[in-house]
Amino acid sequence: MDMKFGAKEEGLRQEVKRFLDEQLGKKDGPGQWGERGEEDFQKAVAFNQELGKRGWIAPAWPKEYGGLGASIYEQIVFNEEFGYRGAPDTGTRGFGVGMIGPTLIIHGSDEQKAKYLPKITSGEDIWCQGYSEPGSGSDLASLQTRAVRDGDEYVLNGQKIWTSGGHRANQMFTLVRTDPDAPKHRGISFLLIDDIKNTPGLTIRPLINMANRHHFNEVFFEDVRVPVANRIGEENRGWYVGMTLLDFERSGIGTTASQRRVLEDLSVILKGLDADKQRKNRLKLADLVIGNNVGKFLGYRIGHIQSTGGVPNHEASVVKIFQSELGQKIYNFGVNMVGLGGQFVPEEPRAILGGELPEQYLTTVPSTIYSGTNEIQRNIIATRGLGLPRG
Numbered sequence: 001m002d003m004k005f006g007a008k009e010e011g012l013r014q015e016v017k018r019f020l021d022e023q024l025g026k027k028d029g030p031g032q033w034g035e036r037g038e039e040d041f042q043k044a045v046a047f048n049q050e051l052g053k054r055g056w057i058a059p060a061w062p063k064e065y066g067g068l069g070a071s072i073y074e075q076i077v078f079n080e081e082f083g084y085r086g087a088p089d090t091g092t093r094g095f096g097v098g099m100i101g102p103t104l105i106i107h108g109s110d111e112q113k114a115k116y117l118p119k120i121t122s123g124e125d126i127w128c129q130g131y132s133e134p135g136s137g138s139d140l141a142s143l144q145t146r147a148v149r150d151g152d153e154y155v156l157n158g159q160k161i162w163t164s165g166g167h168r169a170n171q172m173f174t175l176v177r178t179d180p181d182a183p184k185h186r187g188i189s190f191l192l193i194d195d196i197k198n199t200p201g202l203t204i205r206p207l208i209n210m211a212n213r214h215h216f217n218e219v220f221f222e223d224v225r226v227p228v229a230n231r232i233g234e235e236n237r238g239w240y241v242g243m244t245l246l247d248f249e250r251s252g253i254g255t256t257a258s259q260r261r262v263l264e265d266l267s268v269i270l271k272g273l274d275a276d277k278q279r280k281n282r283l284k285l286a287d288l289v290i291g292n293n294v295g296k297f298l299g300y301r302i303g304h305i306q307s308t309g310g311v312p313n314h315e316a317s318v319v320k321i322f323q324s325e326l327g328q329k330i331y332n333f334g335v336n337m338v339g340l341g342g343q344f345v346p347e348e349p350r351a352i353l354g355g356e357l358p359e360q361y362l363t364t365v366p367s368t369i370y371s372g373t374n375e376i377q378r379n380i381i382a383t384r385g386l387g388l389p390r391g
C-alpha cells in the first residue's frame, strides 16, 4: 500500500497553490474563511468565475458537463488546497457541485442536465437547499410544504427554514408534498425552483446566527408556480432523489485541511507564549493534531469509495461526526489557549488570526446539527453500517 499521492496529483497541487497565491494574495494569515458581507460575497463570485474559466469548479465531472474528467484523487487535491487556504465560495461549489450537480447526473433527464450543469461549472448559478421546515428537521419525511398540480405547473404553499445562503442564491432545490394521503416517504417530490429572487409569491427573510452573521433564512411559498418540467425523477418518488443528495452532502473533503491550517497557526502562537502556558497546552495541541490526521485518512476512505464508483453512506456519517466534533474541540482549545486576546472578532484590528478563533468557536457549534445531526448520523452507522435493528 502506498499512501502517497502520485506525481500527477503533486504537480497539480503546485499549480493550484500558485493559482491561490495569485487570486487570494500570498498571505500567511488565515484565508478568506467566512463571508461577512457584500464585499466578501462579490470576491467569492469573482473567484468562482476564475475557477469556472479553468474548468476547476467541478474538475471530477465529465467534460460534457463542464468538468475536466479529473480523477477523484485530483479532486481531493483541489479540495485540500481550497480548504487549507479558506478559498471563498458562494454556494456554487458547496450546494451546486457538492449536492445538486451529482444528484442531477444520477437522476436528471438529459434536458435537465443540459440546462443546469453548465451554469454550475461556469459559476453562474448559486444554489440553496430547501429541505428543513419548522416542524421537520431530523424527521424530514414529515415535511408539509404542499405542491398541487395545475396543468403543466405545481402550485406551492408552505415554509422552509434554515436555508443557508438563500439570500445569495438564484436557484433552490426543494422537497415538497405532492400526495398528502400516501405514506409519508411516498408522497414527496423533488423540485428545482429557478430564479428565486424574481419568483412571485416566494419570500426570503433573514435569520441571524449566534456569531451575528446573516447565514441562513426562512423561505415562504404563497402560490408559487413551478413548472412540472423542473421535477427531478417521478412524482411522489422525490424522497429517494433527496436521499441521494444527502449522501453527497455528507461526503465532502476539505474540512480537515482547514483544521490543519488553524492547528499550524496555533502551534506558532504557542511557541511565543510563556513556558507555563506551553506546558499546559502542548499535549492538548498534539492530541488535536492526531485527530486531524485521523480525519484526513477517514476522508481519503470516502475518496476511495467514490473512485471505485460507490456513493459513501454510513462511511460519510463517520467522517461527518468526527470532523464536526474535532472542529469544535480545536476552536474551543484555540480561544482558551490564546486567552483574552483570542476574543477579538474579525472587525477588530487587533484580532488574532483575523478573528478566526472566536468566529469559528461560534460557527462550529451548529456543525454537529446541520447535514443531519450527529445523533442521526450515529443511528445511520448503527443501522446501515452495523446492521443493528432500528431503536
Ligand SMILES: Cc1cc2nc3c(=O)[nH]c(=O)nc-3n(C[C@H](O)[C@H](O)[C@H](O)COP(=O)(O)OP(=O)(O)OC[C@H]3O[C@@H](n4cnc5c(N)ncnc54)[C@H](O)[C@@H]3O)c2cc1C
Residues within 6 Å of the ligand: 128, 129, 130, 131, 132, 133, 134, 135, 136, 137, 138, 139, 161, 162, 163, 164, 165, 216, 366, 367, 369, 370, 371, 372, 373, 374, 375, 376, 379
Ligand atoms: C448552520 C445550519 C445550517 C443549515 N442549513 C440548512 C440548509 O441550507 N437547508 C436546509 O434544508 N436545512 C438546513 N439546516 C437545518 C438542519 O438540517 C436541521 O437543523 C437538522 O436536520 C436538525 O433538525 P431540527 O433543527 O429540526 O432538530 P430536531 O430534528 O428537532 O432535533 C432536535 C434534537 O433531537 C435529536 N433527535 C431527533 N430525532 C432523533 C432520533 N431519531 N434519534 C436520536 N436523536 C434524535 C436531534 O439529534 C437533536 O439533538 C441547517 C441547520 C444549521 C444549524
